[in-house]
Amino acid sequence: MTLNPLTADLINDLKIQLSKDVLGEVSAGYLEDPRGNYTGTAACLARPRTLQDASTILQFCNTHKIAVIPYGGGTGLVRGQVGDMDPAPLILSVERLNDIGDVDTANATLTVGAGAILADIQAVADKAGMVFPLSLASEGSCRIGGNLATNAGGVQVLRYGNTRDLCLGVQAILPDGEVFHDLKGLRKDNTGYDLRNLLIGSEGSLALITAATLKLFPKPVEQATAVATIESPAQGVELLKTVQAQLSGLVSSFELIHGTGLEFLRETLPDIRLPFAQAPQWMVLIEVAGGQGSNLDTRLFDVLGQAVEDALIDDVLVAQNLQQRGEFWNMREHIPLANRNIGAVYSHDISVPISSISAFIDAGIQAIADLGDMRVNCFGHLGDGNLHFNVFPAQGRDRSDYSDLRLTVKKTVHDLVHSFGGSVSAEHGIGRLKTDDLETYGDATGLKMMRVIKGALDPNGIMNPQVIIKG
Numbered sequence: 001m002t003l004n005p006l007t008a009d010l011i012n013d014l015k016i017q018l019s020k021d022v023l024g025e026v027s028a029g030y031l032e033d034p035r036g037n038y039t040g041t042a043a044c045l046a047r048p049r050t051l052q053d054a055s056t057i058l059q060f061c062n063t064h065k066i067a068v069i070p071y072g073g074g075t076g077l078v079r080g081q082v083g084d085m086d087p088a089p090l091i092l093s094v095e096r097l098n099d100i101g102d103v104d105t106a107n108a109t110l111t112v113g114a115g116a117i118l119a120d121i122q123a124v125a126d127k128a129g130m131v132f133p134l135s136l137a138s139e140g141s142c143r144i145g146g147n148l149a150t151n152a153g154g155v156q157v158l159r160y161g162n163t164r165d166l167c168l169g170v171q172a173i174l175p176d177g178e179v180f181h182d183l184k185g186l187r188k189d190n191t192g193y194d195l196r197n198l199l200i201g202s203e204g205s206l207a208l209i210t211a212a213t214l215k216l217f218p219k220p221v222e223q224a225t226a227v228a229t230i231e232s233p234a235q236g237v238e239l240l241k242t243v244q245a246q247l248s249g250l251v252s253s254f255e256l257i258h259g260t261g262l263e264f265l266r267e268t269l270p271d272i273r274l275p276f277a278q279a280p281q282w283m284v285l286i287e288v289a290g291g292q293g294s295n296l297d298t299r300l301f302d303v304l305g306q307a308v309e310d311a312l313i314d315d316v317l318v319a320q321n322l323q324q325r326g327e328f329w330n331m332r333e334h335i336p337l338a339n340r341n342i343g344a345v346y347s348h349d350i351s352v353p354i355s356s357i358s359a360f361i362d363a364g365i366q367a368i369a370d371l372g373d374m375r376v377n378c379f380g381h382l383g384d385g386n387l388h389f390n391v392f393p394a395q396g397r398d399r400s401d402y403s404d405l406r407l408t409v410k411k412t413v414h415d416l417v418h419s420f421g422g423s424v425s426a427e428h429g430i431g432r433l434k435t436d437d438l439e440t441y442g443d444a445t446g447l448k449m450m451r452v453i454k455g456a457l458d459p460n461g462i463m464n465p466q467v468i469i470k471g
Helices: 008-016 051-064 118-127 145-148 195-199 235-247 257-267 296-309 322-333 335-342 354-371 404-421 435-441 444-457
Strands: 044-046 068-071 089-094 110-112 167-173 177-181 208-215 224-232 249-259 282-290 315-318 348-353 374-381 386-393
Touching: 051 068, 051 089, 051 167, 051 208, 051 224, 089 296, 110 118, 110 145, 145 208, 167 195, 177 195, 177 235, 195 257, 224 235, 224 296, 224 322, 235 282, 235 296, 235 354, 235 435, 249 257, 249 322, 249 386, 257 374, 282 296, 282 322, 296 315, 322 335, 335 374, 348 374, 348 404, 354 374, 354 386, 354 435, 386 404, 404 435
Parallel strands: 044 089, 068 089
Antiparallel strands: 110 208, 167 177, 167 208, 224 282, 224 315, 249 282, 249 374, 348 386, 374 386
16 A cells, blocks of 8 residues: 655645644654663644544544554554555644543543543542552553553453453544444443444554543452462462362453562662572462452462472562562562663563463473573463563673674564464554564464454555564
């Protein structure tokens, strides 16, 4: 699909049709990915405050065949918001579409603009005595539009599901400027194709999500949080089954933490408090939550105490207060920052069936060892099979020393994931970074269906070109 340049004359023509101060120059922050690996291009930045302005922009760009990159909080890790295409695109940021409505306590919903910051949404829900359970390390800066566009996961997927499961309706603008209205907040609406869930996870390649009606939940009255050391991921899987069986429906999070990640924290973020004096080879972080009278501290302690007797875990700490719970989670949420401080050879966001996790990790660590002297930090959401299998330089070396191995490392890990029946993109999306992987590992019929959908909704190919669908 041939796209046209956004010239100065076209920018002036568009500016006449918009409210004041919608179009402007692009600062560097809009062109960089969070890991500092890629830099994009753009001819103009649009920051509409109204639905009408956003609709006008898309209609104009569609008419003139101008590429548009939707932009949320800029926290995406697969270059979905960073394009280095020629001709340079228009970046369409939703940051000013950030209204947060009133909580509908009877319906347990909250309608928000796509530019609302996730932490602000959580705070509004909390003030109303409810919870919006999507929880990410970037929640202080990521925006719900981006979370929806990528179907973000996070640490509470085990109990509440991905972002798609937390959304009851969306408002979106199609490439031709038409608006799709579906903010009713219904839990049952069986009237045709599931268009909402088609747009969620489409990474801005089909339409621009401008608002959403989100699902809220009762705020847990009791929570219990623990960290436990284990000898291997296999024991972690067995412990997961045990905890879920004994505390059915109460397990919110079950995180796997690698000893290498703890070493990185000690090395680059020494102020982060770690629960054990000596870093274990493997550790799990468990959180359960329930209503009044659940007696969760005692129940979790009893389950984990029995697990010690059964030799499933070596040592365990149950948080005694909110401060200690916060320290446990602070440790977990700073692992990605410690990773960035070290500098990865390659980072992988993958998933495999939970039953295959232990075998995959063993095979993956051996495969990386066969390639050369590198370190693996494997951590993530054990409860839903989503692992971040990240490969780092040997101690004392820099990732630039491995530039000739980066793609080999990626292919080795992704081939292994595929052989285990897994996914090479678990919660970060495809973006521009993994389009080749989708072509390589994706189902041929599924890819054909995606291309048909893309062609039907975006025939001029203006919406986030080269994202998900290559070419």
